[in-house]
Amino acid sequence: MKKTLLLANILLLGVSYSSLAQALKGRILDQTSSPVIGAYVIHNESEHHAHTNGSGYFVLQGVSIGDSIQVSHMGYETQNLKVEALDREFTIRMRETAIELGEVVFSQDLNPLNTLSRIDLRTNPVNTSQDILRKVPGLFIGQHAGGGKAEQIFLRGFDIDHGTDINITVDGMPVNMVSHAHGQGYSDLHFLIPETVERVDFDKGPYNADKGNFATAGYVNFQTKRGLDKSSVSVQGGSFNTVRTVGLFNLINEKKNNAYIAAEYLASDGPFEASQNFNRINLMGRYGLSLDDGSDISLIASYFTSKWDASGQIPIRAVESGQISRFGALDDTEGGYTSRTNLGLTHAKQINDRLFIKNNVYYSNYDFELFSNFTFFLEDSVNGDQIRQRENRAIFGAESQLTYSKLFSGGEYDLQFGVGLRNDDIRDNELAGTKNRDSVRFVTQRGDITESNYYTYLNLNVSFDKLRINPGVRVDYFNYLYQDELTPAYDPKSLNAAVVSPKLNFIYTASDNVQLFLKSGIGFHSNDTRLVLERPNNESILPRAFGADLGGSFKLMPRLILNSALWVLRLEQEFVYVGDAGIVEPSGRTSRRGVDLGLRWQANNWIYLDGDFTYSYARSIDDAEGENFIPLAPRITTTGGLSFEKDRLSGALRARYLQDRPANEDNSVIAEGYTILDLNANYRVNAFTFGFFIENLLNSEWREAQFDTESRIRLANGQLEPEPVSEIHFTPGTPFNFRGFVKFTF
Known part of the structure; x- marks a missing residue:
């Protein structure tokens, strides 16, 4: 009887405790x-x-x-x-x-690199869309022409061109354009107003199951602010008749309800002798609502338009002969126009203690028209070689992600399941020959493309005391459809393809100050629909990337953090830029390996120093030794600087270095490297902030975009060159550029 009563009391206590805890x-x-x-x-x-x-x-x-x-x-x-x-x-x-590096604690649930990127964003604010990409350690960019075209991207031994091997998103909405008129993966980020960015999430390599197409060298996701604490208006002005105005207006900021709108206008003549006549307009609105059932809803809408003239890439011989200056042009009728309208809806809900769901739906309408002249009079000695690339597309996509978490004896796990789709409906995707933008000489390609990507992924995180094991797998299915408008009959071509991408990562958190990792995975980038349908039996439909990383993050001192990685990446197929046609085309297999090093040091409560070093060894696998260099693949890159934030004064001195690199397969032509210093500072007085930005502080002469291109030019005497010449063609880097600004916060 006593035993029965004792057991009953224990059970009652257990029930009582479970009702309380x-x-x-x-x-x-x-x-x-x-x-x-x-x-x-x-x-x-x-x-x-x-x-x-x-x-x-x-x-x-x-x-x-x-x-x-x-x-x-x-x-x-x-x-x-x-x-x-x-x-x-x-x-x-x-x-x-204030940022305090001493507070950084490594944990299995956190990515130290993303934590450090938040430090960089706080201590080194940006004011241009392209500068945001530079927040990824080791990532370099170069503008091709006019300021309105998407930047050329370099990362981990890749000349990624405009986005072929990096997955870029904003609030879950894709930036990369598949089967784009100018190049596969084209990523124009200029619709993003930098002052609205709250967080930069990134990782290098093909190791994340929730990241799909183009996530080979890595991915970058920008998250915008949900709301604003205050409103602000700023005006900038400076070199080359540059004017920029930005307004951020807080409409609602309540516990369960918030909304704001943002606007940007930018105009500039640029440093070129022929004015760029560049202007850009950005409008954005965001509304967030939290419901009593735990649901969180966010609606984003934005509109972007930009147009510009460009001086284009110029051959070295035209500058060295004195025919034109570094900022001159052989065809100043280049340029373009683009616009993009975005709508995005996100719903998130903590369903119960273990279940969390997030849904995302987006729609974009996009226009693009670009005039370029890479070879001048190589193909047409009378009218010139100017080309036009244009398209109009609508993008629709949706994704649902379900996360289930549970504790078990000795640890916990969370299982993430996702499913989604993306559909691109592209009309009048065209490559044509033009003259002075106003007359069409011929049409090489014109057609309608429909490309659909359906995908699902499974991602498991199992965490023990110090070890986290992260296996995952992703399956992507593509449907390609192309109707060639240059053929008399309606005869669309279609093809289906699929790829499976497994991942396996290990993260070992030895202590609060030491974290080690081993990552491995397979990723892929898709190819242009027209290329796929031309070669339906080729393995190049969805070429894969095989990668592995070994490294760690180390808190060497309370305010000193080092992160490092040894990595290797092999691709089944590469892309090569073809200047005479203004397109990209596939080549063979490649192999890359390298080292990444990053350092963050807080000297005292208001001075921060950072540095990132990368070394990459990139070669083509199928070519002979000495003829297997990958054109424009960066070898050594270094970025770093000193930032300060004390009371009302803040600023930064930044440096970036890109080493000389091969411009062709046998390394006989070199793309020159450069070192550039930038400086910014600002001072707050009550509601006003006064400051300045200086690009290229030392006024260095440098070449931003460079290509080994064969061309034929008309000389100063009006005669054509007797024979074509193959050499470096480049766009000059910006000279000393000063912009002052004033900002009013209310």
């Missing part, structure tokens, strides 16, 4: 209602902890009413709170404070 669910936001991602939530009584996910949600098990929790994140004030209820979602708002 429950899961605490909540969301952590900043003062602008943007989610604080990766915040550390610790249960002070048991030291159990949790981290916030990509939407700022967390679930902390084993919490009772009256317990206390601590919430912390680098760059925010630490909060200690008492749990007063468990029957509703807990919302915590954090206030920003």
Whole structure:
């Protein structure tokens, strides 16, 4: 009888405890209602902890009413709170404070590189869309012509051209354009207003199951601010008749309701003798709503338009002979026009203690027209070789991602399942020969493309005391359809293809100050629909990339962090730029290996130093030794600088170095490297901020974009060259460029 009563009491106590100790669910936001991602939530009584996910949600098990929790994140004030209820979602708002590297703690749930990118964004603010890409360590960019064209990108031994081997998104909306009129993966990021960027999420290599097409060298996802704490208006002006105005207007900033609009206007003549006549307009609006059932809804709408004239790439011989200056032109009728309208809807909900769902739907309407002349009079000695590339496309996509989390004896796991689609409907994708932009001499290609990508992925994270194992797999299915408008009959061609991409990663957190990783995976980039349908039996339909990374992050001192990686990446197929046609075409297999090093040091409470070094060895596998260099593949790149933020004064001195690199397959032609210094500073006086930006502080002469191109030019005496010449053609880098600004916050 006594044993029975004792057992009953134990059971009652167990039931009583289980009714008291429950899961605490909540969301952590900043003062602008943007989610604080990766915040550390610790249960002070048991030291159990949790981290916030990509939407700022967390679930902390084993919490009772009256317990206390601590919430912390680098760059925010630490909060200690008492749990007063468990029957509703807990919302915590954090206030920003000065960056303190001593607060960085390595955890299995966090990517140290993304944490460091947040430091860089805070201490080195940007004011151009292209500068945002430079927040990825080791990533270099170069403008081809006119300021309105997408930048040329370099990363991990890749000349990625405009985006062939890097996956770029904004709030989950793709930036890369498949089967684009100018080149596969074309990524024009100029529709993004840099002042609206809250977070830069990135990783290098093909190791993430939720990242698909083009994620071979890596991926970058920009997340915009959910809301604004205050409104602001700024005006900039400076060299080359440059004017830029930006307005950020806070409409609503409440606990469950927030909205803002942003606008940007930019105009510039540029440093060229023939004015660029460049102008860009950006409009954006974002609305966020949190419902009582735990749902979070975000609606984003934006409009972008840009047009420009360009002086194009010029041959070295024309400059050295004195025929034109470095900022002159042989065909100043180049240029272009582009526009993009975006709509995006995101829904996220913590369904219960273990289940979280996120849905994303987007639509884009895009126009593009580009006039270029790479070879001048090589093909047509009378009219010249100017070409026009243009298209109009509509993009629709949707994705659902379900995450299931559970504790088990000795650890925890979360299983992520995603499914989605993307459809590109491209009309009048054209390559034509033109003269002075106003007359069409011939049409090489014109047609309608429909390309659909259906995908699913499974991602598992199993965390033990110090080790996290992350296997994953992704399946992509493509449908290609092309109707050639130059043929008399309606006879569309179609083809289907699929690719499977497995991943396996290990992250070992030895301590709060040491984290090691081994990553491996297979990724891919798709090829242009027209190329695929021309070669339906070729393995180049969805060429794969095989990669591995071995490295770690080390907190060597309280305010000194080092991250490093040894990596290797092999591709089944590469892309080569063909200047005489203004297109890209496939070649053979390639192999790359290299080293990445990054350093972040906080000298005191207001001075920060950073540096990133990359070495890459890139070769073609199928070509003979000495003839297997990959044109324009960077070998050594270095970026770094000093930033300061004290009271009302802040600023930075930045440097970037790109070593000489081969411009052709046998390394007989060299693309010259460069070192550029930039400087910025600003000072706050009440509601006003005054400051300046200086690009190319030392006024160095440098070549931004370079290609080994065969061309034929008309000489100063009006006669054509007797024979074509193959040599470096380049666009000159910006000379000393000063812009001052004033900003009013209200």
